[in-house]
Amino acid sequence: MSSIKRTVLFAHLQDIGVPHHLGPAIASVTAATTEALIIVLVSQLFHTGESTSNHVQQWDHVQRLLTYVYVKATKAAQDLGKVLLDISVVLKDPSESFPSNFGNGMDMCFRIQDGASI
Secondary structure: OOOEEEEEEEEEOOOOOOOHHHHHHHHHHHHHEEEEEEEEEEOHHHOOOOOHHHHHHHHHHHHHHHHHHHHHHHHHHHHOOOOOOEEEEEEEOOOOOOOOOOOOOOOEEEEEEOOEEO
16 A cells, blocks of 8 residues: 555544544554645534634634644654655535545545544
8 A cells, every 4th residue: 555645534523522533544544645645524513604702612622633633644654754744634514515626636535434444
């Protein structure tokens, strides 16, 4: 799997807590990717139609979530000497559509749901 240059990892989240259950999958996909990794976290909790005050209340949780995912992927990349691996994290409401060109140029797509790779 080391010939995978560009990867997308989709993970569905039931809550906005730190997703420790995603750690092994993030590390594995990071290890298999050589150029760019996009981690898409999908949850109804990322719905943008709610009030601004709700977004402010959730900010600490979102910040912890993003920190965990970025640190997990970055550490895995650095441990393997992949300091230039491009890592992006996208928060997505499942009711929103992706841009028509999303995923163009990607070599592999992984999906995790309920803590299990699919």
